[in-house]
Amino acid sequence: MSHIAKIYTDRDTTLDPLKGKKIAVLGYGSQGRAWALNLRDSGLHVTVGLEREGKSWEQAKADGFDPKKTEDAVKDADVVIFLVPDMAQRLVYREKVQPYIRDGMDIVFAHGFNIHYRLIEPPSNVDVYMVAPKGPGPIVREFYVKGGGVPVLVAVHQNHSGKAMEKALAIAKALGGTRAGAIETTFKEETETDLIGEQTILVGGVMELMKAAFETLVEMGYQPEVAYFETINELKMIVDLIYDKGFMGMLKAVSDTAKYGGFTVGKQVINNETRKRLREAAEKVRSGKFAEEWIEEYGRGSPTLQKGMEDMDKSLEEQTGRRLKEIIERGKPKS
Numbered sequence: 001m002s003h004i005a006k007i008y009t010d011r012d013t014t015l016d017p018l019k020g021k022k023i024a025v026l027g028y029g030s031q032g033r034a035w036a037l038n039l040r041d042s043g044l045h046v047t048v049g050l051e052r053e054g055k056s057w058e059q060a061k062a063d064g065f066d067p068k069k070t071e072d073a074v075k076d077a078d079v080v081i082f083l084v085p086d087m088a089q090r091l092v093y094r095e096k097v098q099p100y101i102r103d104g105m106d107i108v109f110a111h112g113f114n115i116h117y118r119l120i121e122p123p124s125n126v127d128v129y130m131v132a133p134k135g136p137g138p139i140v141r142e143f144y145v146k147g148g149g150v151p152v153l154v155a156v157h158q159n160h161s162g163k164a165m166e167k168a169l170a171i172a173k174a175l176g177g178t179r180a181g182a183i184e185t186t187f188k189e190e191t192e193t194d195l196i197g198e199q200t201i202l203v204g205g206v207m208e209l210m211k212a213a214f215e216t217l218v219e220m221g222y223q224p225e226v227a228y229f230e231t232i233n234e235l236k237m238i239v240d241l242i243y244d245k246g247f248m249g250m251l252k253a254v255s256d257t258a259k260y261g262g263f264t265v266g267k268q269v270i271n272n273e274t275r276k277r278l279r280e281a282a283e284k285v286r287s288g289k290f291a292e293e294w295i296e297e298y299g300r301g302s303p304t305l306q307k308g309m310e311d312m313d314k315s316l317e318e319q320t321g322r323r324l325k326e327i328i329e330r331g332k333p334k335s
Ligand SMILES: NC(=O)c1ccc[n+]([C@@H]2O[C@H](COP(=O)([O-])OP(=O)(O)OC[C@H]3O[C@@H](n4cnc5c(N)ncnc54)[C@H](O)[C@@H]3O)[C@@H](O)[C@H]2O)c1
Pocket: 026, 027, 028, 029, 030, 031, 032, 050, 051, 056, 082, 083, 084, 085, 086, 088, 092, 110, 111, 132, 133, 134, 135, 136, 137, 138
């Protein structure tokens, strides 16, 4: 199969389609704060819309915004960006956005969940598009401030104006995304790959593999501090090498003993059985069954999510990490 993705960079993009437009950023959390700050620093007109006064409201004010109630930010806006949690978007849309939709408004997402699974179905007289950063919100901000940018995916669901992709690319540019690159995709591809990625590797897979390795060493009687540095702290350095220089660059930096053990034992730990389960998890996303399960869990007050957070907070690995924080901080490069 030969396919080359369409990738846009700063050279192919302009902020013009959004200049002078009023942009409402709904939510001021992980992505909301990064988007509001990056878009404002790129010269766009941003208003932060929030449900109520509280932590986000205070943070937005501290960052120099004058936050408004969601509906007030929306009433005035040309472009409405959904950066509240995925599960909260449907209600915010129904109660605070839908009543104020005007012809030619833009509805924008950072992840396709609510459109792909039809939880939000905007009318046909608006543009619906997505700019999905391939990285956590604080990194989207950090890279931008340091002159770089986190790569993004861009997609158009509804192109009422005929200019939806140009506007998606303008947001991608203002976010810093096109300093790296913006890959064109669909809501379906972004939604499914994002969920599969975060479950099987980025969040779920990495966390469980680190925990399993740490707990195995501790069960065998090794010191938790030694186990922490071995199975959790050093992973960043290995991943950074892969990030900077690819797998070959990483392999060249580790010993032959590590290469040989890695090639042989890695495949025994992550074996065909693991790949089968990875595929099953991916199919569960693709069939919509995961979305159904998550919506149901959220409807019950997210008990599993809350327990996961509580258990992790109390875990020996997290406690050990906290105890070693001073040492880890002291060792970090200073520039
Ligand atoms: N977190 C990430 O790094 C990341 C990366 C890529 C895409 N996304 C997508 O960005 C969007 C926002 O995710 P996030 O992780 O930044 O969100 P978040 O959990 O950090 O959002 C918190 C913000 O939403 C507000 N909020 C919380 N509950 C709410 C409710 N019930 N109703 C209205 N507002 C509420 C909070 O006050 C806060 O301002 C999602 O679509 C997500 O999939 C997130």
